[in-house]
Every structure is written in C-alpha cells, then in structure tokens.
Amino acid sequence: MSGLLALLDDVAAIAKVAATSVDDIAAAATKAGTKTAGVIIDDAAVTPKYVQGFAPARELPIIWRITRGSFFNKLVILLPVAMLLANFAPWMITPLLMLGGSYLCFEGAEKIFHALFPHADKHVEADMSVKDPGHLEEEKVKGAIKTDFILSAEIMTIALAAIEAPNVWMQAATLAVVGVMVTIAVYGSVGLIVKMDDVGLYVAQNGRTGAGRAFGRGMVKFMPVLLRILSTVGTAAMLWVGGSIMVHGLHDLGVHTPYEEIKHLAAIVAGSVQDGLSGAVKWGVTAFCDGVLGLVWGMILIPIATRIVGPLIGAITGKKAAH
Numbered sequence: 001m002s003g004l005l006a007l008l009d010d011v012a013a014i015a016k017v018a019a020t021s022v023d024d025i026a027a028a029a030t031k032a033g034t035k036t037a038g039v040i041i042d043d044a045a046v047t048p049k050y051v052q053g054f055a056p057a058r059e060l061p062i063i064w065r066i067t068r069g070s071f072f073n074k075l076v077i078l079l080p081v082a083m084l085l086a087n088f089a090p091w092m093i094t095p096l097l098m099l100g101g102s103y104l105c106f107e108g109a110e111k112i113f114h115a116l117f118p119h120a121d122k123h124v125e126a127d128m129s130v131k132d133p134g135h136l137e138e139e140k141v142k143g144a145i146k147t148d149f150i151l152s153a154e155i156m157t158i159a160l161a162a163i164e165a166p167n168v169w170m171q172a173a174t175l176a177v178v179g180v181m182v183t184i185a186v187y188g189s190v191g192l193i194v195k196m197d198d199v200g201l202y203v204a205q206n207g208r209t210g211a212g213r214a215f216g217r218g219m220v221k222f223m224p225v226l227l228r229i230l231s232t233v234g235t236a237a238m239l240w241v242g243g244s245i246m247v248h249g250l251h252d253l254g255v256h257t258p259y260e261e262i263k264h265l266a267a268i269v270a271g272s273v274q275d276g277l278s279g280a281v282k283w284g285v286t287a288f289c290d291g292v293l294g295l296v297w298g299m300i301l302i303p304i305a306t307r308i309v310g311p312l313i314g315a316i317t318g319k320k321a322a323h
Contacts, residue, residue, distance in 0.1 A: 059194045062141060067187040069145035073152045074179035082160050083172050093161055094252050100154040101245030102297065106305055108238035109298025111231075155182055158245075193230070197223040240287050243294025262289040 085092050159178040163171055200219025207213035251259035266289070270282035 056195075056198050058137065060191060062137060063187055063191050063194065065141050066144045066148065067183060069141070070148045070152060070183045070187065071180070073145065073149045074156060074183060075176060077149075078153055078156045079172065079175055079179065082156050082175060083168065086160055086171065087168055093157065094249050097154075097157050097161060097245050098249035100150075100157060101242040101249065101294075102301060103150060104154065104238040104242030105246065105294040105298035106301040107298070108235050108242060109295055110302055111235045111238075112295065113299070113302060152179075155179075158241075193226065196226070236291060239294035239298065240291040241294075243290035243292070243297065244287075246297060247290055247293060258293060262286055265289065 085096070156175060156179060160171075160175055163174050163178075197220050200216045200223070203216030204213050204220060205216070207216055247258045247262065250256075263286070266282045266285040269285045270278040273281050
C-alpha cells in the first residue's frame with residue numbers, strides 16, 4: 001500500500017510540474033504574441049482581399065484553405081527553421097528580423113505611394129483576364145499562402161526573439177502555441193469580417209422589427225468603411241512594426257543613434273504630462289517616430305525593390321516582375 005501511495009505521490013508531482021510547464025508556455029506565448037501585434041493586424045487587414053469577387057458560398061472554404069496553408073507555413077516549415085537558427089546560428093536572428101522589417105516598411109510605404117500616386121496594378125489586371133473561377137481561386141489561394149509565409153516568418157521571428165525559455169523544448173512549444181494562436185486569431189477574424197455583410201443582408205431582409213432591419217442595412221453599409229479602416233490601420237501597423245524592428249536591430253548591432261534619440265525624445269514629451277498619462281504618451285511618441293522612420297526607409301526601398309530586386313528575381317525565376 002505504501003508503494004502505491006508513493007507512486008501516486010510521484011504521479012501528482014509530475015502532473016504538478018507538467019501543469020506548471022503548460023502555464024509557463026501559455027504565459028510566454030501570450031507575452032511573445034503581443035510583440036507580433038502589428039504584423040497580425042496587417043495580416044488580418046490584407047487577407048480579406050483574396051476572397052473579393054467570389055460567390056459568398058466560396059468565401060469560407062477559401063479562407064479555410066489559406067488557414068491550412070498558414071498552419072503548414074508556421075508549424076512544418078518555419079518552426080523547425082526558427083529552432084535551428086535559435087540554437088545553432090542565433091547571430092542570424094537580428095539580420096533576419098531587419099530583413100523582414102524592411103519588407104514591412106516597403107509594403108507600408110508602397111501602399112501610401114500608391115494612394116498618393118495611383119497607378120495600374122498588373123496583378124489586378126491579370127486577375128481580371130482570368131475567366132475560369134476555379135483557376136482564379138487556385139491562383140488567389142496560392143498567392144495568399146505565399147504572402148502568409150512572409151508575414152508568418154516575421155511573426156515567428158519576432159516571437160522567437162521575445163521568448164525567454166529555460167530549454168529548447170519549452171522554446172519550441174511556446175513558439176508552436178504562438179503560431180497556432182496567431183493563425184486562429186487572424187483567420188477567425190477574417191472569416192467574421194468577410195461574412196459580416198452576408199449576416200447584415202440576412203438581418204436586413206428577415207429582421208422582425210424595423211430597428212433590426214435598419215441595423216442589418218447599417219452592417220452592409222459599414223463593411224466598405226471597416227475594410228478601409230483595416231487597410232489604414234494595417235498600413236500604419238506595418239510602418240510602426242517595421243520601423244521599430246529596424247531601430248532596435250541597429251541598436252543591437254551597435255548603431256545606437258536612432259534608438260537613443262527616440263528614447264530621449266519620448267522621455268522629454270512624457271515628462272511634460274501627468275504621471276498617469278506618461279506611459280501612454282511615451283509609447284505613442286516612440287511608435288510615431290518608429291513609424292516615420294519606417295515610412296522613410298520604405299520610400300527609399302521602393303525604387304530598389306521595383307527596379308533592381310524585382311527584375312533580378314524575375315530573371316532568376318523566369319517570371320516577369322509585376323508592379
């Protein structure tokens with residue numbers, strides 16, 4: 001009997017350790033996940049465009065296909081690569097972060113440039129020329145998964161840099177949890193967004209009261225506004241996150257000028273307001289400065305990406321760059 005009690009005691013101790021490990025993983029995943037907020041916002045803002053123009057019945061199946069591709073990107077491809085880098089080439093994490101940050105700055109700046117100086121989009125023109133809906137859906141899904149891979153790589157790298165784990169298994173488990181949480185959050189939100197107009201239309205047509213039907217019509221009318229808001233917020237988030245990555249990356253590599261100046265300016269402005277607001281003001285000034293620097297760096301990258309990198313990639317892959 002004493003042996004059985006000892007065994008049960010050991011099992012209870014193991015269960016307690018396991019529960020603590022799960023709590024630690026969840027806490028670390030939540031902390032790391034918050035670091036990726038800007039990229040998550042952009043991901044959620046970008047994805048709805050991939051189902052525009054399709055029949056409502058195909059919207060959720062398309063999102064589900066992209067979601068599966070996102071899980072594969074994060075858990076099958078990027079997670080092992082991230083763990084190899086973290087344990088065998090940690091010096092590569094900061095340069096890779098900065099490469100991803102540069103991409104975010106470029107994307108954000110390119111959207112602003114396109115808004116200020118509208119020009120034809122060859123990708124859109126190519127889509128318009130496709131008459132087969134099945135083929136168009138296949139191309140859209142492939143394009144979305146490719147875009148997701150880039151954003152997922154940035155999310156996983158940012159999360160990896162933020163994870164503080166005592167061993168490689170805890171680190172891998174935390175990163176996997178972040179990948180799953182982010183994917184569910186992004187594509188769950190996207191699913192709600194793209195079906196909101198259908199829900200509004202149903203309520204407008206079948207509501208039992210005038211107020212209910214009016215609410216449904218309001219939902220339908222609000223959808224284009226919501227998508228514009230998401231696009232604007234996503235662009236701002238890209239520039240903020242991209243600029244922040246570049247500033248912190250330079251600081252980590254020994255170039256302290258932008259980081260120290262922004263920190264000093266934020267401290268001065270925060271010191272001029274009430275104590276209760278100083279933290280928010282300090283964050284706001286820092287985010288604004290990071291965003292401005294991100295926009296400047298992105299504008300510099302536009303001609304480099306479109307005139308040098310794009311044609312070079314096209315020459316290597318045999319595909320003509322579209323811009």
